[in-house]
Amino acid sequence: MTAIPTDTTALAVQIQQRDRRAVARAISAMEDKRDTQRTAQLDLLDALTQPPPTQKPATQKLATPDSICIGITGPPGVGKSTWVAAMARHLRRGGRTVGIVAVDPSSPRSGGALLGDRARMDLDPDDDGLFMRSVATGGDLGGIASSVYGMVTVLRAAFDVVIVETTGVGQTEVEVTHLADQTLLIIQPGSGDTLQFIKAGIMEVPDQLIVNKSDMGAVAVQAAQDLRMALHVEQQAGVKEPSSNSSNSSNSSNSSELYVWTTSATHNDGIGPVVDAVLHQVATLPEAMRTAQRRQRQAVAVMNLFKKEWGQRGVRHMGGHSVLMERIHSELQRGTTPWRLLQQLERPDVHR
Ligand SMILES: Nc1nc2c(ncn2[C@@H]2O[C@H](COP(=O)(O)OP(=O)(O)OP(=O)(O)O)[C@@H](O)[C@H]2O)c(=O)[nH]1
Numbered sequence: 001m002t003a004i005p006t007d008t009t010a011l012a013v014q015i016q017q018r019d020r021r022a023v024a025r026a027i028s029a030m031e032d033k034r035d036t037q038r039t040a041q042l043d044l045l046d047a048l049t050q051p052p053p054t055q056k057p058a059t060q061k062l063a064t065p066d067s068i069c070i071g072i073t074g075p076p077g078v079g080k081s082t083w084v085a086a087m088a089r090h091l092r093r094g095g096r097t098v099g100i101v102a103v104d105p106s107s108p109r110s111g112g113a114l115l116g117d118r119a120r121m122d123l124d125p126d127d128d129g130l131f132m133r134s135v136a137t138g139g140d141l142g143g144i145a146s147s148v149y150g151m152v153t154v155l156r157a158a159f160d161v162v163i164v165e166t167t168g169v170g171q172t173e174v175e176v177t178h179l180a181d182q183t184l185l186i187i188q189p190g191s192g193d194t195l196q197f198i199k200a201g202i203m204e205v206p207d208q209l210i211v212n213k214s215d216m217g218a219v220a221v222q223a224a225q226d227l228r229m230a231l232h233v234e235q236q237a238g239v240k241e242p243s244s245n246s247s248n249s250s251n252s253s254n255s256s257e258l259y260v261w262t263t264s265a266t267h268n269d270g271i272g273p274v275v276d277a278v279l280h281q282v283a284t285l286p287e288a289m290r291t292a293q294r295r296q297r298q299a300v301a302v303m304n305l306f307k308k309e310w311g312q313r314g315v316r317h318m319g320g321h322s323v324l325m326e327r328i329h330s331e332l333q334r335g336t337t338p339w340r341l342l343q344q345l346e347r348p349d350v351h352r
């Protein structure tokens with residue numbers, strides 16, 4: 001296990017200067033679940049999100065709000081990793097640095113497959129502006145969700161764009177998307193996924209819908225049409241019956257804003273326009289809205305992580321869902337970082 005050095009401020013500066021070894025070390029340390037590491041992890045995350053003391057070098061960045069985090073999700077095998085690689089190449093061509101966390105549900109251990117992944121994804125192993133790390137979940141994404149949160153913060157401090165790939169469309173994958181400024185849902189033509197997403201209410205989640213493997217021809221065109229139709233129907237229903245779920249209604253995305261793209265990741269077709277549209281949308285969002293949106297997503301993420309740890313009993317102990325949500329919101333508003341807040345909440349008996 002990699003430990004964080006006691007001088008977290010120095011490590012934070014190295015990360016902000018994109019020192020690869022520092023980034024790799026901090027990323028590995030975020031996976032360390034030992035209590036003894038907790039304080040150092042929190043100190044580092046704080047240091048990464050506070051303005052540096054003086055004389056900021058040109059390369060130095062803050063973890064927020066400069067950088068952009070994009071979530072890529074979708075069922076197994078739809079081409080997410082191929083898509084992420086094409087996206088990374090596009091961003092690098094445009095001069096943006098890129099950090100990638102690929103959450104892998106099948107791999108039994110993390111990190112080791114790093115170089116293999118890079119080669120498999122056809123990414124330049126010597127490119128200093130690109131960093132990639134695979135994270136194994138051993139099938140339990142819930143168990144590592146908070147580590148991924150930390151990793152994203154580290155990468156945000158070092159790179160212009162951070163991409164998080166998660167496989168699946170279950171509750172936890174959706175939760176991970178709360179880390180992101182935008183979430184892209186990738187689906188496979190002809191798989192029947194469309195129907196599944198509508199039934200599962202997943203349509204609320206993504207900011208962009210992508211039918212990949214457009215090189216498959218008619219079946220891809222059909223899948224895109226099905227999705228557009230489904231969105232139209234959902235939109236109509238939404239007008240008649242507004243969502244009563246508060247966490248959904250405040251989600252920035254809604255079906256009327258969604259656009260269905262078709263791409264081919266292997267043929268590098270159609271990816272650039274999606275990526276450019278995403279960057280444009282995030283960049284042109286007024287600062288106040290962006291802050292509000294990020295805070296809302298953080299609040300949902302904190303609530304979900306808290307529930308995962310303490311269950312409904314924990315929520316009741318904190319005075320019920322709405323009291324707890326209100327507290328989370330006001331703490332975030334006051335500038336408490338999500339991980340500090342989570343730590344406070346994780347010890348409800350001490351902090352009440
Ligand atoms: N025809 C076609 N095949 C593609 C396309 N994109 C990806 N593939 C293929 O689909 C397979 C799965 O691709 P990955 O990128 O590993 O898919 P993934 O969604 O990351 O898979 P998991 O991480 O295992 O869930 C590979 O054989 C790719 O070559 C595409 O646009 N067209």
Ligand SMILES: [Mg+2]
Binds near residue numbers: 080081082165
């Ligand atoms: Mg993949």
